[in-house]
Amino acid sequence: MTQLSFTGLQHPADGKGYRLHLVCPLQKAPFHRTRLLRKGDSEEVRFQTGPFYLVLHTYVGNKLSGRQVVEFEPETIVRPVFGQVAVQLQLLGLKAYDLQANFRSQIDSVNERLAAYVQADLLRVQQMQPREMALQHTHSVYYEFPLQPTMFVPYVAIAGRMGKELSCNEDELHDWQSFFIREMPIAMRECAVSPAKFISTCRAGAATAQTLFYVYNSIAVAFSRMVSSRVSYAKDIEATTMPDYVGFNLVGNLLVGDCEDGSQLAYDTMRIFRTIFPVTQKDLERGQTSLCYHMAHFLNKADLWMFQGAVGENRNTHVWCAIVPPTGPVHYVESTGLPEISFYKHLVRAWQLDHAGHFADYLFVDPERPQQYGMPSTLLTHVQADGAAVLQRWGQRNKTAIDTELRFVNLLDAPLMHAMNLLMRRF
Numbered sequence: 001m002t003q004l005s006f007t008g009l010q011h012p013a014d015g016k017g018y019r020l021h022l023v024c025p026l027q028k029a030p031f032h033r034t035r036l037l038r039k040g041d042s043e044e045v046r047f048q049t050g051p052f053y054l055v056l057h058t059y060v061g062n063k064l065s066g067r068q069v070v071e072f073e074p075e076t077i078v079r080p081v082f083g084q085v086a087v088q089l090q091l092l093g094l095k096a097y098d099l100q101a102n103f104r105s106q107i108d109s110v111n112e113r114l115a116a117y118v119q120a121d122l123l124r125v126q127q128m129q130p131r132e133m134a135l136q137h138t139h140s141v142y143y144e145f146p147l148q149p150t151m152f153v154p155y156v157a158i159a160g161r162m163g164k165e166l167s168c169n170e171d172e173l174h175d176w177q178s179f180f181i182r183e184m185p186i187a188m189r190e191c192a193v194s195p196a197k198f199i200s201t202c203r204a205g206a207a208t209a210q211t212l213f214y215v216y217n218s219i220a221v222a223f224s225r226m227v228s229s230r231v232s233y234a235k236d237i238e239a240t241t242m243p244d245y246v247g248f249n250l251v252g253n254l255l256v257g258d259c260e261d262g263s264q265l266a267y268d269t270m271r272i273f274r275t276i277f278p279v280t281q282k283d284l285e286r287g288q289t290s291l292c293y294h295m296a297h298f299l300n301k302a303d304l305w306m307f308q309g310a311v312g313e314n315r316n317t318h319v320w321c322a323i324v325p326p327t328g329p330v331h332y333v334e335s336t337g338l339p340e341i342s343f344y345k346h347l348v349r350a351w352q353l354d355h356a357g358h359f360a361d362y363l364f365v366d367p368e369r370p371q372q373y374g375m376p377s378t379l380l381t382h383v384q385a386d387g388a389a390v391l392q393r394w395g396q397r398n399k400t401a402i403d404t405e406l407r408f409v410n411l412l413d414a415p416l417m418h419a420m421n422l423l424m425r426r427f
Contacts, residue, residue, distance in 0.1 A: 008088025025411035131374030134315035262335025330387035
């Protein structure tokens with residue numbers, strides 16, 4: 001391991017604050033990036049396979065005001081320059097590493113294909129009419145990653161920022177399982193759901209439509225409570241000085257993000273949860289500790305999605321999560337509080353990383369006028385709905401394959417903090 005120290009900083013007298021982190025896109029977690037470092041901080045890192053990148057974060061007060069990215073060569077560059085800002089680094093114990101130059105050479109072609117995808121998507125939307133005029137501005141098509149040149153990243157990428165494979169060691173696995181076993185009953189009770197009743201319902205035998213509705217609704221509100229109790233909601237322009245930023249901002253001891261960030265956390269949390277609780281008959285007979293295993297059992301039968309659409313009487317743009325069982329209605333998971341079905345008016349987009357690791361980017365059309373975009377949310381959520389069938393019938397999937405490009409950009413722009421660290425408040 002190499003000790004990386006952030007020892008010095010030269011910048012204009014602008015009253016701004018600066019932090020940085022290292023990204024190693026070709027190294028597996030947890031060696032793919034560092035935490036956010038302040039001047040004077042040190043971190044044990046592994047330089048094994050490059051190229052490597054440094055990301056400089058600029059703050060005005062507590063607000064993130066910008067990011068810059070430069071490639072970093074540990075053997076030769078210990079004073080990287082970001083425009084008018086230079087940082088001084090110290091490396092102790094640096095060993096030989098491999099440099100994969102072909103990764104660097106892919107950046108331009110990846111950027112071109114992503115930009116073409118975004119342009120085609122924007123054109124598709126412009127050639128259609130919205131179901132309601134208020135939906136005209138209800139689009140999250142892309143966000144920017146500040147590489148040189150700037151990368152335009154389709155929003156579907158956020159469904160895969162955690163990656164397809166869950167990476168953890170045995171101690172972390174036990175730690176994560178213990179956290180959920182301890183905290184999930186609390187989250188349920190805070191939503192007026194009895195863990196004991198939930199378990200007994202799961203064990204009652206063949207599930208009816210009524211019991212399945214109860215089970216999935218209980219799971220949805222419990223995850224909504226767990227996530228919303230740990231993050232503070234703020235629009236990007238309020239938490240940062242940027243109108244659109246993907247990622248949480250740490251303000252004091254508060255984790256602040258917008259609905260896209262909170263929904264990504266909810267989506268990743270459910271993906272982790274249903275992976276780390278193996279479901280065998282023995283697991284389901286564990287008594288009170290079987291709660292998480294029963295929940296994982298049903299979550300693994302369902303699809304998980306991120307939805308974007310219009311909410312409230314003013315049809316405000318919002319992003320939330322959805323649990324889509326094989327049959328029956330869809331259940332929403334809300335990162336800003338408990339889900340109120342009447343709050344969600346129209347669906348415009350859906351994003352997913354499926355079991356095979358493929359990105360799914362859907363645009364919903366109006367079933368009554370398929371040449372228009374926007375679908376009433378109630379078509380998925382009313383008690384008699386067959387949500388999975390409706391989603392596939394009226395969701396138009398973008399058929400341009402950009403899985404490789406999205407995985408590439410997510411290697412560069414993986415979340416600063418792991419979802420479990422956010423939930424467990426380890427930041």
